[in-house]
Amino acid sequence: MLIVKxxxxxxSAFHIIRQVSFKINQGRVKVLLGESGAGKSTLGLFLSGVLxxxxxxxxxxxxxxxxINPLGEDxxxxxxxxxxxxxxxxxxxxxxxxxxxxxxxxVHLSLSRGEAEDRALYxxxxxEFPLEKRWRFPHELSGGLLQxxxxxxxxxxxxxxxxxxxxxxxxxxxLRAGIRELIxxxxxxRHVLYITHFVEDALFFGEDYLVLxxxxxxxxxxxxxxxxxxxxxxxxxxxxxxxPEVTGFSPHPSSLPPGCPFRxxxxxxxxxxxxxxxxxKAGENLVRCWNVR
Amino acid sequence: xxxxxxxxxxxxGEFRLRDFNxxxxxxxxxxxxxxxxxxxxxVFKILLRLLRPDRGSYFLDGRDAMALSRRAFSRRVQGxxxxxxxxxxPRKTVDFLLREPYLIxxxxxxxxxxxxxxxxxxxxxxxxxPPQLSGGxxxxxxxxxxxxxxxxxxxxxxxxxxxxxxVQVQILKLLKKIQARxxxxxxxxxxxxxxxxxMSQGLLVMLSGLIMESGGVEEVLKKPSPYTLHLLNPRPSxxxxxxxxxxxxxxxxxxxxxQKEIPPLRSLGEGHLVRCHYM
Numbered sequence: 001m002l003i004v005k006x007x008x009x010x011x012s013a014f015h016i017i018r019q020v021s022f023k024i025n026q027g028r029v030k031v032l033l034g035e036s037g038a039g040k041s042t043l044g045l046f047l048s049g050v051l052x053x054x055x056x057x058x059x060x061x062x063x064x065x066x067x068i069n070p071l072g073e074d075x076x077x078x079x080x081x082x083x084x085x086x087x088x089x090x091x092x093x094x095x096x097x098x099x100x101x102x103x104x105x106x107v108h109l110s111l112s113r114g115e116a117e118d119r120a121l122y123x124x125x126x127x128e129f130p131l132e133k134r135w136r137f138p139h140e141l142s143g144g145l146l147q148x149x150x151x152x153x154x155x156x157x158x159x160x161x162x163x164x165x166x167x168x169x170x171x172x173x174x175l176r177a178g179i180r181e182l183i184x185x186x187x188x189x190r191h192v193l194y195i196t197h198f199v200e201d202a203l204f205f206g207e208d209y210l211v212l213x214x215x216x217x218x219x220x221x222x223x224x225x226x227x228x229x230x231x232x233x234x235x236x237x238x239x240x241x242x243x244p245e246v247t248g249f250s251p252h253p254s255s256l257p258p259g260c261p262f263r264x265x266x267x268x269x270x271x272x273x274x275x276x277x278x279x280x281k282a283g284e285n286l287v288r289c290w291n292v293r
Numbered sequence: 294x295x296x297x298x299x300x301x302x303x304x305x306g307e308f309r310l311r312d313f314n315x316x317x318x319x320x321x322x323x324x325x326x327x328x329x330x331x332x333x334x335x336v337f338k339i340l341l342r343l344l345r346p347d348r349g350s351y352f353l354d355g356r357d358a359m360a361l362s363r364r365a366f367s368r369r370v371q372g373x374x375x376x377x378x379x380x381x382x383p384r385k386t387v388d389f390l391l392r393e394p395y396l397i398x399x400x401x402x403x404x405x406x407x408x409x410x411x412x413x414x415x416x417x418x419x420x421x422x423p424p425q426l427s428g429g430x431x432x433x434x435x436x437x438x439x440x441x442x443x444x445x446x447x448x449x450x451x452x453x454x455x456x457x458x459x460v461q462v463q464i465l466k467l468l469k470k471i472q473a474r475x476x477x478x479x480x481x482x483x484x485x486x487x488x489x490x491x492m493s494q495g496l497l498v499m500l501s502g503l504i505m506e507s508g509g510v511e512e513v514l515k516k517p518s519p520y521t522l523h524l525l526n527p528r529p530s531x532x533x534x535x536x537x538x539x540x541x542x543x544x545x546x547x548x549x550x551x552q553k554e555i556p557p558l559r560s561l562g563e564g565h566l567v568r569c570h571y572m
Contacts, residue, residue, distance in 0.1 A: 035457040035459060035460075036427075036428065036457055037427075142329075142330075143329065172328035172329055172484050173484065173485060173486070173524070173527060174328070174523060174524060174527035175527075176527075177527055197457055197458055199458065231459060232458070232459065235457075235458040235459040235461070235462045236458060236487075237461070237462070237465065237485070237487045237488050237491050239487060239490050239491070243462045243465065243491070244462060246459045246460070246462050246463050249427045249429050249430070249459075249460060250457065250459075252427075
């Protein structure tokens with residue numbers, strides 16, 4: 001189990017995420033939802049071992065019962081794999097695909113070149129990457145194929161934690177399904193945090209959600225019951241479906257409105273919402289809303 | 294009254310836009326859909342005269358659009374860009390950005406407040422600089438600028454793809470409302486077929502620089518080509534190598550003919566054109 005306890009990440013002036021707590025069970029995919037400015041990427045990058053300069057953090061992270069430092073060397077890349085939105089930024093543009101996969105095996109596991117190549121080829125087959133293209137450079141591949149290679153690269157050291165930061169956002173819609181199915185296939189026995197703003201992606205995994213707004217957890221659990229979650233889930237363009245009424249936009253973390261940050265955009269807001277609701281149990285979920293019980 | 298591209302050819306490195314035809318009347322929206330590398334953005338640039346085609350004609354209400362002065366052309370056709378933050382000078386206030394078109398077109402009365410209201414932005418925003426705005430607000434400023442000269446035609450290239458889905462919903466509704474109220478001809482370009490279907494009466498589907506299908510939305514949905522069906526309902530599957538038809542790799546109808554020659558665009562009646570050997 002991966003447990004995050006009261007994690008805050010801030011600049012010198014404001015919080016990007018505030019007292020975020022959640023856990024991911026082994027073999028599960030936690031879907032992290034939210035709009036720009038919610039703190040999704042900051043949280044995801046931190047858990048994969050990266051914190052942008054100028055940011056500080058407090059809180060605790062436990063992995064299999066042991067307290068760990070996500071910024072430590074044996075966590076980044078070894079225990080936690082990362083898949084980024086833009087597959088071209090996952091690779092060195094001057095390195096051929098197979099070499100990019102072989103290198104970490106030789107460095108971290110001290111494998112011989114032959115052993116490392118065998119292992120790399122195994123992973124390329126696992127992600128259904130066409131082997132005849134293994135000597136290509138990243139720019140010679142389409143985004144969809146390169147993202148498959150990036151999945152292999154993230155998993156090649158067999159990390160127990162996998163962070164996928166909008167892995168389908170830069171791809172054309174027909175290619176998205178393939179990537180999310182790959183990630184589902186490899187979620188077995190791993191702890192996966194899947195960051196997305198696509199409703200289809202969220203519903204595809206659809207078992208465990210974490211919803212952030214203005215750096216706060218609005219909801220965690222197997223259902224989506226918060227008014228904000230409902231807005232996200234209906235904001236999808238489909239033939240024959242009415243588009244929802246969407247007012248306002250997600251706030252910058254430096255200028256959150258007082259009380260519940262979603263209040264100015266919420267159709268169900270009441271006077272009580274000028275006070276920040278606590279995260280409390282509602283059915284199987286934890287929900288931060290005065291009006292959901 | 295229409296914008297029309299006829300038999301356009303354009304070569305850009307390896308990429309070729311081939312035998313491209315498009316027509317949109319004032320008051321209607323034509324949706325152009327395709328994946329990366331399909332040629333959508335090339336079409337956008339040609340329509341805005343940011344790129345000169347190698348061959349073919351561009352007509353604006355029946356007259357040669359390439360013969361118009363830049364100044365006259367920009368009064369008729371305006372563009373909305375994908376990346377709003379790059380389309381706005383970060384050192385200029387919103388107020389300046391919305392007045393700028395009128396500095397060149399001095400015969401028009403500046404209507405900054407009206408433009409703001411039309412794109413649902415509050416007047417306080419005039420003093421802001423683009424980097425201080427959210428993505429959705431920036432795209433509204435881009436749209437207001439495009440509307441400033443009261444164009445007859447608007448061309449929008451992926452106007453929502455850099456935005457959150459909630460904000461996409463807002464911008465799509467707004468664009469649709471403004472197109473109808475101003476009775477403009479709109480070319481709406483997107484990789485998302487659902488957005489295109491929401492916005493448009495006409496549909497044009499592109500792949501690898503070729504038109505794969507075009508026609509009225511209703512006609513196309515009644516009998517979509519294999520590629521359009523794939524866009525509507527993507528299923529992951531293994532890609533075949535080779536083929537002359539650009540959709541050969543994933544096409545469920547693919548046969549020996551598709552390996553050898555690119556199918557011609559042929560009519561299924563009622564203005565519905567498809568590029569397929571086996572439909």
